[in-house]
Amino acid sequence: MSELHGKPGQGIGARVPRKEDARHLHGRGNFVSDLIFPGQREVVFLRSPIAHGILRGITKPAGFESVVYARADIAGIRNIEAPSTLPTYKLSTQPPLAQGKVRFVGEPVAMVVAKTRAEAEDIAEQIQLDIEELPALVDAHRARLDTDVRVHNEWSDNLFLTLDFDNNFEAESKKATIVVTREINLARQAMVPMEGRAIVAHWDDRAGQLIVYTSTQAPHVIRVGLAQFLGIDEGMIRVISPDVGGGFGLKCVLWPEELCVAWLALTQKKPFRYIEDRREHLTAGANCRQHHYTVTAYADQRGRLLALDAQITIDGGAYSNWPFTIGLEPGQATGNLPGPYEFKGYRCKTYCVATNKPGFLPYRGVARTGVCFAMELIMDAIARAVDRDPYEVRYENLIPPQLMPYNNVSRKHYDSGDYPRALAMVREKLDYDGWLARKAQGEPDGRLIGIGFASYCEQSAHGTSVFASWGLPLIPGYDQATVRTTPDGGLEIRVGVHSHGQGMETTLAQVAHEVVGVPIERIRVVHGDTGITPFSTGTYASRSIVMAGGAVGRACQTLLPRYIHIGAHLLKCKPDDARFEKSEVVGPNGRVSLKEIATAWFLRPERLPVDVDRDGLEATVGYKPTVDTGAFTYASHGAVIAVDPEVGGIEILDYVIVEDCGTMVNPMVVEGQTLGGVAQGIGTAMFEESPYDANGQPLASTFMDYTMPGATEIPAIRIYHTESPSPYTLFGIKGMGEGGAIAPPAVIFNGVNDALKDLGVEVNETPLTPKKLLEAIERARQAHPQRKVA
Amino acid sequence: MKSAKFDYTRPHDVRAAIHALADALGEAKFLAGGQSLGPMLNLRLTRPKLLVDVSRIEALRSIDVVNGSIRIGAAVTHAEIEDAGASLARNAMLPAVAREIAYRTIRNRGTIGGSLAHADPAADWPLALAALDAVIIVNGPAGQRSIPSARFMLAAFTTQLADDEMIEAIIVPELSPSARWGTYKFCKRTGEFPDAAAMAVFDPARRIARVYVGALSGAPVPLDALARGIAQQGAVALTATAVDRAIAMAVPELDAVGRKMHAATTMRAVQQALAS
Structure with missing residues (x-):
């Protein structure tokens, strides 16, 4: 798959198999649902059947009053509010169980406890809700202008926030001779990790702690949130995130269900659990991706982009999440739209609108799947307007390597890379010229061939200054890692991030191996438990391998002089005459293993030098990159698409990725992350949609209606790597967890539009279902009857 | 979602199954492969008091060739038809259709009779069996009767099957060698x-x-x-x-x-x- 076969050994760059695979392949993982506590009770949430209404009353079924909870019964829980320092931001107040109003179908209204889930559902369906229905705000454009009907009565309108950005737009746009405008739309979607949300909480009398097992990407952040909204000390809470079956952003925010279940365990001192089912997942949470763009590109006669004007509307749903806030999405959309391109004028107005749908959450690729889709479609539209090859126009607009590091038009600081080279490599690996020739010949089966390209760069591991600019109530700083030497010369690494598919039990061990040389089989990575790991804001924003990896690397480096000092003493030489080499200290007269050094420290201290470092063979060290504006991974994707214009079918005949995430810790993990992301991107492009009717009722509540791509929908993807190390991070590592999910909709749509160019068809709205494609062909046939249309 | 409470019985012959259904006075449903009924139960879209599991009734479980016709028991799974290439040599369309139904995991459980009784408009068997001019044998308290497959399905999720009847078998004509x-x-x-x-x-x-x-x-x-x-x-x-x-x-x-x-x-x- 890769042209790089990985470096030999087990350190940075080695293609070693993942340590975590064995337990998952044998079905021996330990997820929240696998945990059973004696006397455990099941929790079920009764959810609002109405999108928008006044909650007049809740009648509990007779005989079950004590196991049914409404808002008034859980007074100890505070409403969830996520403040932001962004100027126009309005605070939404989300009660853990609805109070006063219901604001989306699926909003928790009551909580029921029973021995089994089925019994709890039996009780829940007998609860009577008295809801006076209000007009539902379903369309973000209408909701933006509506001031009579409001999601949050205390607001003056339905705007979560409005962002205005202008950098030299007027002056630059005046130079243009070509002006191209497009409307571009992305459907609302769900995230659909294999494991949905899951919580089990109990009280531990010995520890005097509330123990909350929850399927989360950010156990420390969830502890902060639980303490804050339950009004108790953080020391009273321990959050453990065991194996997690996919996060994708859903699991980096605090849920009302987490608060409710934790409250039950805290107040009743018994175990309670809630396991989300698929229907709840598809309808009541995890909403994402729904952006609308009006984009106008100003270019010269050759298609060189001079200025860009955009209006972005984001359907934010009913509530802003804690801690990332709804501000993250519009902030990222506004800042990332210009992408990997060099141009000087940019104006963008972004509205984030409250509607009667579940709150918008940050999904893998946060906003960038949308902005890449908009930017790459407009790039192809420019090429069509100037009648040039989209590949050429794109290539000429990319930021050339000699300008790196580059401060772009939206004031992002791109650290390194050769963006045009990645695109040129895609062209070569895809055999673009060969496909153009085949396309010109036509297919014997009547299908139409198109080739699509897309390029993007992906801000990763961005830190304090960036998150502060998005106004968040909780901002990442230094990430810490603890590295402990065990008495037998192994290593134990403790990190506050969480690995749930990223392979960090392996890659963090590889980083430690790179420095210390202990075989990775003897390096254990411990994560996901606030009781035994240092604080971290968690795993999100493609940050963990840079941040936790950097902390692990630095902690290991901190230990080296301590190893050398003891080793030199054992070798009877001066520390200056000894060096550390592959888990041994080597002196002029011999070598001593880490095991012997560790044994001396832990078990035979009489052998230690008198001036030994008293901090011993364990170090907790913090890390953040020297420049915290992010290490930018980048990639170009190219695909060959065959369109069956009679039935509206799309087949991906070939798909090539050239990606550069700086120094790769493990190329196989990079490829795995990329492949999974591309599968999700194909879902966005062709299949996934959470539609709502005019009353705000979700229309896709099971997998019957919510279509996910399966194995047969994912083509054999070819991935190639280049490595442009970041100048700002330890080892030059860049994060890359999200990139795969960013480009596929852009590539596929550009390919389809290329295939259907002669028919005058241009599609620009996800998902591209067969019906939508046939409708577009039909519209073109009516608009251009002279053209030969299938 | 979990199903509402129901009772379950697994009769060993067709007669017992029909009796069990009749005794429940309209509150029972037949369960075969459960590939449509299962989700409907869990979504509480249907709430039978009793499920009569017909999936292991021997008489419904075989494929037999009799007098130029193929008799397929109603509880034969799609996968069994898919795999019955040899005994279906005289009607190779049947395994070909079966092979294209959903996924193998669904085919392992879903049955031909269940598919016909459920009558999803997009299902494969109602279409294939209409094109093949099959006959559907149904049985109930009033006795056995035959219905041409082209007339069996009336509308979406609606068939000629009476509330107290079950599908027993499907008779498909063998195709000529020149077909x-x-x-x-x-x-x-x-x-x-x-x-x-x-x-x-x-x-x-x-x-x-x-x-x-x-x-x-x-x-x-x-x-x-x-x-x-x-x-x-x-x-x-x-x-x-x-x-x-x-x-x-x-x-x-x-x-x-x-x-x-x-x-x-x-x-x-x-x-x-x-x-x-």
Whole structure:
């Protein structure tokens, strides 16, 4: 798959198999649902059947009053509010169980406890809700202008926030001779990790702690949130995130269900659990991706982009999440739209609108799947307007390597890379010229061939200054890692991030191996438990391998002089005459293993030098990159698409990725992350949609209606790597967890539009279902009857 | 979602199954493979007090060849039909259709009788068995009766089956050695119910020419004139205009896009038959 076969050994760059695979392949993982506590009770949430209404009353079924909870019964829980320092931001107040109003179908209204889930559902369906229905705000454009009907009565309108950005737009746009405008739309979607949300909480009398097992990407952040909204000390809470079956952003925010279940365990001192089912997942949470763009590109006669004007509307749903806030999405959309391109004028107005749908959450690729889709479609539209090859126009607009590091038009600081080279490599690996020739010949089966390209760069591991600019109530700083030497010369690494598919039990061990040389089989990575790991804001924003990896690397480096000092003493030489080499200290007269050094420290201290470092063979060290504006991974994707214009079918005949995430810790993990992301991107492009009717009722509540791509929908993807190390991070590592999910909709749509160019068809709205494609062909046939249309 | 409470019984013969259902006075349902009923139970869209599991009744579990016909027990799974290539040599269309139903995991449990009784408009068996002119044997308190498959399904999720009846078997005629057939369905994704489907059977020795369109809003619809024309004149009768007109006449409620999709699907099914 890769042209790089990985470096030999087990350190940075080695293609070693993942340590975590064995337990998952044998079905021996330990997820929240696998945990059973004696006397455990099941929790079920009764959810609002109405999108928008006044909650007049809740009648509990007779005989079950004590196991049914409404808002008034859980007074100890505070409403969830996520403040932001962004100027126009309005605070939404989300009660853990609805109070006063219901604001989306699926909003928790009551909580029921029973021995089994089925019994709890039996009780829940007998609860009577008295809801006076209000007009539902379903369309973000209408909701933006509506001031009579409001999601949050205390607001003056339905705007979560409005962002205005202008950098030299007027002056630059005046130079243009070509002006191209497009409307571009992305459907609302769900995230659909294999494991949905899951919580089990109990009280531990010995520890005097509330123990909350929850399927989360950010156990420390969830502890902060639980303490804050339950009004108790953080020391009273321990959050453990065991194996997690996919996060994708859903699991980096605090849920009302987490608060409710934790409250039950805290107040009743018994175990309670809630396991989300698929229907709840598809309808009541995890909403994402729904952006609308009006984009106008100003270019010269050759298609060189001079200025860009955009209006972005984001359907934010009913509530802003804690801690990332709804501000993250519009902030990222506004800042990332210009992408990997060099141009000087940019104006963008972004509205984030409250509607009667579940709150918008940050999904893998946060906003960038949308902005890449908009930017790459407009790039192809420019090429069509100037009648040039989209590949050429794109290539000429990319930021050339000699300008790196580059401060772009939206004031992002791109650290390194050769963006045009990645695109040129895609062209070569895809055999673009060969496909153009085949396309010109036509297919014997009547299908139409198109080739699509897309390029993007992906801000990763961005830190304090960036998150502060998005106004968040909780901002990442230094990430810490603890590295402990065990008495037998192994290593134990403790990190506050969480690995749930990223392979960090392996890659963090590889980083430690790179420095210390202990075989990775003897390096254990411990994560996901606030009781035994240092604080971290968690795993999100493609940050963990840079941040936790950097902390692990630095902690290991901190230990080296301590190893050398003891080793030199054992070798009877001066520390200056000894060096550390592959888990041994080597002196002029011999070598001593880490095991012997560790044994001396832990078990035979009489052998230690008198001036030994008293901090011993364990170090907790913090890390953040020297420049915290992010290490930018980048990639170009190219695909060959065959369109069956009679039935509206799309087949991906070939798909090539050239990606550069700086120094790769493990190329196989990079490829795995990329492949999974591309599968999700194909879902966005062709299949996934959470539609709502005019009353705000979700229309896709099971997998019957919510279509996910399966194995047969994912083509054999070819991935190639280049490595442009970041100048700002330890080892030059860049994060890359999200990139795969960013480009596929852009590539596929550009390919389809290329295939259907002669028919005058241009599609620009996800998902591209067969019906939508046939409708577009039909519209073109009516608009251009002279053209030969299938 | 978990199902509402129900009782469960697993009778060992057809008579006991019919009795169990009748005794429940309309509050019971037959359970076969459970591939549609299972989700409906869990979503609480159906709340029977009793499930009568017919999936292990021996008499419903076999495929037999009798007097030029193939008898398939109602509780035979799609996977068993898919794998029964040898015993279905005289009607290779059956395993071919079975092979294309959803996924193997669904085929391992889903049954031919269950599919017919559920009568999803986009399901494969109602369409295939109509095109093959199968006969459906049903049984109930009033005794056994036979219903031609083309008339069995009345509308979406509605059949001629009375509330107290069950499907016992499907009798499919063997095809002549000179018979030709084609099936084509278009699914937006592997394993989904199709957006459009068509099947064609031409068996000159038995004077049979049938083209059926499925995945509509109701039961599959025959395109008899088109089928006759092709039987008489061969491929020259198979023009895009002829197919489009046939679809437009037979299924007038289709919009332009639906008509186009079904026309293409029909064309491909018939082309496949003619090329076989």
